[in-house]
Amino acid sequence: MTDNITLEQLQRDLEWSCTLNRSVGDGARFSLLLSMLQQNVMERPALTPQTPETLSLPLPENPYRRAPLSASEDTAIHLSNAAQLAQQSAADARLYLSMHPEPLSLYNDAKRISDEVRVNCDWYTQQRLAGEAPAHTIEEDATQLHDILQQLEAEMAAA
Numbered sequence: 234m235t236d237n238i239t240l241e242q243l244q245r246d247l248e249w250s251c252t253l254n255r256s257v258g259d260g261a262r263f264s265l266l267l268s269m270l271q272q273n274v275m276e277r278p279a280l281t282p283q284t285p286e287t288l289s290l291p292l293p294e295n296p297y298r299r300a301p302l303s304a305s306e307d308t309a310i311h312l313s314n315a316a317q318l319a320q321q322s323a324a325d326a327r328l329y330l331s332m333h334p335e336p337l338s339l340y341n342d343a344k345r346i347s348d349e350v351r352v353n354c355d356w357y358t359q360q361r362l363a364g365e366a367p368a369h370t371i372e373e374d375a376t377q378l379h380d381i382l383q384q385l386e387a388e389m390a391a392a
Contacts, residue, residue: 303341
């Protein structure tokens, strides 16, 4: 790849001069120009990409505020201010919400289940979430299998 690219080289190149782009509508001309391109990419004119070290101005990491993970005391104040601004002007409300983003959740706890969800669960799920064991728990014992089978045979014979 050549390091010193002149303006004349860029003007003669089919891709950099936009000649290839303009010929997209004409199929035959586009095919001809595409076949005329240099096949060896290393010999084509190329600009060196700028790395962050070569840029003159330092780039900010992220100019936008991140949304908080949980609600705080100020959240209610910010939301009421945004609601008042929304009644006046939608643009002002969007600006205010970008400056004070809404929290992603009320609580920063992935394992927390709200009371509304718990109430809508079935009884067994509510018991499990409360940490209580069901009343009809059967303890497994493989040694008692023979006794159970004999009881069943006796009941079937009696019936």
